[in-house]
Amino acid sequence: MKYICALILALVLAMVCVNCWASTNEEIAQAIWSAEGGEKASKPYGILSVPCDSKESCKVICLNTIRNQRVRHSEHNCGLSFLECLSKRYANGTNKFWLRNVKFFLAQEEGNE
Numbered sequence: 001m002k003y004i005c006a007l008i009l010a011l012v013l014a015m016v017c018v019n020c021w022a023s024t025n026e027e028i029a030q031a032i033w034s035a036e037g038g039e040k041a042s043k044p045y046g047i048l049s050v051p052c053d054s055k056e057s058c059k060v061i062c063l064n065t066i067r068n069q070r071v072r073h074s075e076h077n078c079g080l081s082f083l084e085c086l087s088k089r090y091a092n093g094t095n096k097f098w099l100r101n102v103k104f105f106l107a108q109e110e111g112n113e
Contacts, residue, residue, distance in 0.1 A: 023106055025066045028083075031109065032062055032090070035101035046090070065090060 023031075029045070036046035044058035052058040066086065073085045080088070083099060091098035 023109075025063055025070075027106060027109055028066050028086075028102070029059060029062045031102045031105035033059070034105040034108075035098065 033041075033045055036043070044052065044055045045062040047058045047061050050061060052061055069086045069089055070082065072089075073082050078085055083102065087099040087102070
């Protein structure tokens with residue numbers, strides 16, 4: 001029964017954001033912005049690893065991370081989707097809900113188009 005529940009949960013999460021891996025860097029950055037708290041966040045885009053003093057400078061760091069991870073992801077075979085691989089680098093195990101939240105906001109963006 002546990003395996004069936006886990007399978008159903010995995011399928012539901014996959015359906016929440018069918019085209020997440022096809023999202024642009026800007027769309028992913030916007031989803032990260034929302035998932036990290038948006039205007040209410042104490043650290044814009046959740047950037048903790050390097051100092052950034054404004055929303056704009058933190059967005060540049062976020063976009064660089066996404067772009068660089070796309071290159072890394074294309075050069076290795078980890079068996080994970082791009083967003084799963086990005087979550088390992090971006091959230092590094094500090095937020096177990098990061099991937100789910102980013103997928104949620106990406107799906108919302110897709111619904112608003």
